[in-house]
Each structure stands twice: as C-alpha cells, then as structure tokens.
Amino acid sequence: MEFRNQAYWQAKADTLQPESRLFIEGEYREAVAGERFAVINPATDTTLAEVSRAREADVNMAVVAARASFEAGVWSQKAPAERKAVLLRLAALMERHAEELALLETLDTGKPIRHSLRDDIPGAVRCLRWYAEAVDKIYGEIAPTGPDALALVSREPIGVVAAIVPWNFPLLLACWKLGPALAAGNSVILKPSEKSPLTAIRLAALAREAGLPDGVLNVLPGFGHEAGKALALHEDVDCLTFTGSTGVGRLLMEYAGRSNMKRVWLEAGGKSANIVFADCPDLAKAARASAAGIFYNQGQVCIAGTRLLVESSIRDEFMAELKKAAEHFRPKDPLDPSSTMGTLIDSDHHGSVCRYIAEGLEEGAVLGLDGRDQAGNFIGPTVLEQVNPHMAVAREEIFGPVLAVTTFEREEEAVQLANDSQYGLGAGLWTSDLRRAHRLARQLKAGSVFINNYNDGDMTVPFGGVKQSGNGRDKSLHAFDKFTELKTTWLALD
Template sequence: MATKSNGSLPPFKIPEIEFTKLFINGEFVDAVSGKTFETIDPRNGEVVAKVAEGDKEDVDLAVKAAREAFDHGPWPRMSGHARGRLMIKYAELVEEHAEILAALDTLDAGKLFSMGKTMDIPSGASNLRYYAGAADKIHGETLKMSRELHGYTLREPIGVVGHIIPWNFPTAMYFMKVGPSLAAGCTMVVKPAEQTPLSALYYAHLSKLAGIPDGVINVVTGFGPTAGAAIASHMDIDKVSFTGSTEVGRLIMQAAAMSNLKQVSLELGGKSPVIIFDDADVDVAANLALLGIVYNKGEICVSGSRVFVQEGIHDAVVLKLAEKAKNWVVGDPFDDNSQQGPQVDKKQFEKILSYIEQGKREGANLLCGGSRHGDKGYFIQPTIFTEVQDDMVIAKEEIFGPVMSLMKFKTIEEAIERANSTKYGLAAGIVTKNIDIANTVSRSLRAGVVWINCYFAFDVDCPYGGYKMSGFGRDLGMEALYKYTNVKSVVTPLYNSPWL
C-alpha cells in the first residue's frame, strides 16, 4: 500500500480498491460477459484496478431492477420525510469516508486530494442534505378553473432515470444527478465515465449501508458507445440526464427520440468568456482569469478559456498573468503543495498538447507554458496565448485543459458581441467596479450563468445549465428536483357542473 507525505501529519495511506464490480439490485456482480477494463492513474500511466465492463445485457439487468423498485418497491411510495431521513444517513456516510473517496477521485482523475477532502466530498454530502430537506416539499397547485370544475396538480416522480456522468468531477456530478432524483422518488441506473468509475461504485456501497432499498441506485461501469448507448436507447428508462460533450449529447438525443421519446436533460460543452474592464483591479482580474483556466487543470466545462481585456489595462493584466502562471505549482495531486494535478488520461493529455501546437501554427503569441510538465504522467503547464484572433481554432473549440486565449477589446458593445460569438452558452465572467457595466453586460450575455467579480461561484441553491449548444435543463436548485418529476392534472366537476 503506497503512502504520501502530508506535511507534519502522518503519511496518508492510499486505499486498496474494494469495489470493482457492477452494482445491480443491491449487489456487486460481474459483467455478464465477464469482461473488465483498466482504470489508469494519470500521475504515472499505471493501472489502478480492473473494473467490470458493463454492456447492453448488464444495462438490461440494471433497468429491470430499477423498474421493479419503481413500479412495486417502497421508494416512490415512501413519504418525502422518510426518503429524506435515509438521504441524510447517506450524506453522513459520505462524510465519514471522505478521505477514501477523495483518494479514489485522485487516483482516477488526477484531482487534488486536498480539494477532494475539503470541497468535492463535503459538497456532495451537502447536496444530499439539501435535497433530503426538499423531499417532503414537492407540491402541486390548486387551480381556480374558468368553468364549473375543481382542479389541482400533482408532481410525481418521473420513473427510472439514466444518469451518464463525466470524468472531470466524478463526485460532484454523481450527487448533482443522484441527489434530486432520489428526493423526487425516482430509481436509477448510473453510468460513471470509464476513466473514473471507482468513487461511483463506493457511493453505491454507501447507499446500501444507508438503507436505500435495493434497485433504487444501480451502477453500471463501462464505455459510452456500449453501456451509455444502451441507457440512452432503453425502452424502460423514462429520462436520461447527461453531462459531457456536445457531440455525445446529440447522439443521446437521437437515441432517446428513436426509442421511447424519453425526456432528456443535457449539460454540454462551453467556451466561456471572462470580460475584464478598464476599471477592474489588475491583481484581482488576473487572479480570477488564471483561476478560470487552471482550476481542476482546465477540465471543467465552464472554464474561462476566452479572456477579453479592455485596452486600457490589457498590458498590465498580461504581465500579471504571466507572473502568476509561472508561479503556479503543477505536481503530484497527493502533495498538499500542488495546485494542479495531471490531466485525466493520455488521450486528453495529447488532445490538449495538439491544440497548443495549433495555436502556435495559427500565429498566436505563446506568453507562457505550452509544454508537458515533468517526464512522466499527464501533466501540462498552465498555458496562455495572447494576440489571439476570434477565428482561431483555440478561440473557438473547447480544449478542456489549462489553455487560455487572451484578447484585447475597446468598447462594451464589442466585448458583448465577441463574447456571444460562439456556439456555446454555458457561463461567463465579468470583472468591473461599475454596477452599470455589470448590469448591462450580464443581461446581454447569452449564457446560463454569469459571475460578476467572481468565478466558479457554484451553490446548491443556484440553478446551473446552458444556452445554445451548451445544452438545456438545469442542475442544482429546486429546478433540478422538478426535472425529475411529471406534472399530473386532476379535474373533478363542481356541484352545479353540466357533467353532473
């Protein structure tokens, strides 16, 4: 068992991998085919574990368990209060196992262990508690009808849900989807990304310990074109919630339409602008801009990959960004001094490096970075390009890595137009001390979330999702809960109605 240094504390023991099989109907089972696949440690390219490779037959079994649990089991029929109590127990277990869970996400995804312990895992537990508190507050409405009728609506769980989860935030995305659908009374089949299956399997184990009934949560590990496609096209799944690329989102919509017209919610790609105005504090602006691209090594769909700086402070911001980027610490994510770990896998590592080479060929100026860090693993230096043109590939396509395109602008109108000149519309940032500029620009940007003088300011109370080709439907907040419900209208005639 490996260890890592933790300052003055005793060495942390990297945990043995306990759960590598599919979780179906409350039990860990092998894939029907008996196949497995390797999950790789991005720090060094070595195999962490072999995990069961689920396919269509395994999805069928998982859906059958979820269907039985929904149609005949206790979960949808429990009071919201009873569901909430079990969800709170689930949250307590998540917190109790925070170090193990953070280590699994570090081993799988290269995420910073310190942030996993202090942010990702606690936030997942907080998400569960939020929706546990909402589970007994799912209400319909009484309708004042225009005729001699009495009407009311019921909000009912939508049924069996397929959750397809990305690899960049394995824990956060698991609970952003599982939390509200549990509260609504749904049952589910969860497919974690093939790069990051380990924490989802551990969360399945904890759900069993919490007392959540068998069949409510099922986890099928495997690949998108097989297990993921089987979920999207399954006739007994009532809804699919997907976070990932726009290209795969299209395929999921097509599969849903060609099967049973199941409901779909999609949180897809982004090319988010950060707009820095002349009145901004240079140091604050540089901090926010750098955070916007290097946080989670740029593997976040809302990363501020296009930074627009007004001409009056452009040069000062460039100098400050270069200084801060060069002092950014890239290293082993188990080391508490590291600020950035490795990219998730070799494929993503090579894709990012190819975009960097594309930027050089297109004539952008490489301010800093631009290369791999170290001689093993999938580490990349924070990379900033200046003199970027809007039509360059690095300014148009989602890179999903620590690569910033920095551009100069003159007027508010120009900034708005250029910021909106993208097929995406997930997030945006504004840095200004002028409330009139902040209000004007925030209302003009075509994005699902706008952060003013902050970035990555997520909160469980605040709905999150995209415009345009960044998808539709919202995670977080009560809107996320409602997307896992159907509205049923019930109408009866009044005493003097012609129906009587």
C-alpha cells in the same frame, strides 16, 4: 481541515483495494460477459483496478431492477420525509468516509488530493443534504379555476432515470444528478465514466448501508458506446440526464428519438468568455479569479473561463497580474497535499491539449506562458495571446489549462466576441459600472453570468447552459423539473 502529508496518502494508496464490480439490485456482481477493463492512475500510468465492463445485457438487468423497485413503490411511494432521512444518512456516511472517497477520486482522475478533500467530496455531501432537506418542502398547486371545479397540479417521479456522468468531477456531478432524482422518488441507473468509476462504485455500498432499497440505485461502469448507448436506446428508461461533451449529447438526443422519446437533459460543452473592463474594481483580484477560472482542475472544467477578453488599455498591466497569479498553479504529485495542480485525465487527452496549443501557435497566437515542459500527463498553465476569434483555440473546447487572450476596444465589441460561440454555459465580467453590469448580464448569451467574480455559486442557484451547451438545469429547486412529471387532476364540483 486536516490535509495530512504525502506519506500518509501514499501509504493509504498502496493498501487500497477498491471495489470493482457492477452494482445491480442491491448487490455487487460481475458483468454478464465476465469482461473487465483497466482503470489507470493518470499520475503514474499504472493500473488502479480491473473493473467490470457493463454491456447491453447488464443494462437490461439494471433497468429491470430499477423498474421493479419503482413500480413496487419501495422508494417512489415513501413519504418525502422518509426519503429525506435515508439521503441524510447517505450524506453522513459519505462524510465519514471522506478520506477514502477523496483518495479514490484523486487516484482515478489525477486531481490534487487537497481539492478532492476540500471541494469534491464536501460538495457532493452538501448536494445530497440540500436535496434531502428540500424534498418535503415542495408543495403542489391549486389552479385558479371557476367555482364549479377544483384543479390540482401535483408532481410525480418520472420513473427510471439513467444518469451518465463525466470524469472531471466524478462524484460531485453524480450527486448533482442523484440528489434531485432520488429525492423525487425515482429509481436511478448511474453510469460513471470508464476513466473514473471508483467513487460511484463505492457510493453504491454506502447507499445500501444508508437504507436505500434494492434496485433504487444501480451502478454500471462501462463505455459510452456500449453501456451508455444501451441506456439511451432502452425503451424502459424514462429519463436520461447527462454531463459531458456536446458531440455525445447530440448522439443521446438521437438515441432518445429512435427509442421511446425519453426525456433528455444535457449539460454539455462550454467555451466561456471572461471580460475584464478598464474600470475593473480590483485588477489583482480579477487576475487571481481568471487564473483559477482556467487552471483549477487542470482546466478540465466545462464552465472554465477559457476565453479572456481584456480591454486594450489595461492589457499589459492585467496580463502581468495574471501571469503572477498563474504561479500559484504548478503541477505536482496529486498525493502531495501542497499540490495546486494535478495531471490531465490520460495520455490521449494530454496529446489533444498539446495539439491545440501547437495549432494556436501555427495560426498566429503568441505564447505568453508555456506549460508543456512537464513529464507524463502533466501540463502547467499555458497562455496564448493575440488570439483572434477565428482560431480553433478560440472556438473549440480544449478542456485543458490553456487560456486564449483577446483584446477589445469597446463594450459592444466585447459582447459580440463573447457571444460569438456555439456554446453558452457561462460568462464573466469585471466592472465598477453598475449599469454596465446589468446591461451586459442581459446581453450575454449564457446560463450563468458572473459579475466581479468567476464561477462562484452554491446549491441555491441553477447551473446549465444555452445554445449547444445543453438544456435543463442542475442544482437548485429547478433540478426537480428534470426528474418529475406534472399531473393535472380536474375535479368537477357541480
């Protein structure tokens, strides 16, 4: 893959003029109230664009457009093979515009251009292609009834889907929602985060070019307490799919209950434990994976391995390897293709992460690595050792490059520490003992358990959590469950 050089990306950034309007019923338009908000480049604290600010009136227009397109059947009644063709064209257009989309993502979020170009955009493309290829290969069922009846079980699109997505992987996570929702035949309203709306806005034009009918995809940049709340309370939205914080997830469930009991699917917070046993097959590999599991994307990853549990007998050796692996992650200008670590999303979040570090130290944690000696919104790899499970840094989602390290003596203690959390998104364990691996995989309360790796996977496996990490699953064929309704048709034969 060609990453080019920093001058190339800076020149493209200097001439970039991103689209900044809402997209409703197949066209870009200003918000009804004519309001705009600033989107800031967190690496420079400069304004990238003034973006149209969607409010309730805009949400109402988008829902009307989505409902009309759904009921007209211009997408919902197309043969699955026809929907597949359109989504494949969209994936191809995204691939053709990969540099533009990667640049928008990096400028919006502060993540390294290398990661946007290598991971985010190709991942979004693969997601759309995967669901496009899957949609005409899902069959209905014939129930095992008696000879006097024929019972059919079929899937139907749920209707109007509102997708509220976060700022850490804006386009990738949008496509995790859009892929199955659109493939199943729904009409979708996408609300990107107000901190990172530019790729979602650009995607709308590519979808139109690919042949997606008007009204099937609408994009509403705006704030959660305005556009997001209006979508969650809307009586004509059938399904709400969300990735973000647990606190916002609770509000969305409340809003759904106050309105039409729309389906609510949540991928919420995490505080995942990564357990390293003394019989780990390769300490250096485990250290590299553990470092990547917390420092990649500046730690702004819901499934980040933010709690490291190390068997005490290997603590010193493993921590030396971990700190060596952390040297790979050094904050640098995100437009520098050699950068492996960018900036946090904004100054408020930077302040929040720094406060967590300070609080951990006040509670008795020991600083193993300190990444706070950076300018602007950058924070480098930070390691807090001797963390006990009652500290805030061990219990609350920091969403930054801060690793909390705790030692354990016995397997049972490791499991207890790992499960002592309100969250249950992911867990990792490193061991050469096959029986232990299977035993703990059953005991760990998490949606995904990674054995001798951390956060590996592809589109074939579901992603989601238990407890307050949410419900439902993104990725895999199981995601279709969120965006379809099962219908039983019972035919009497006598």
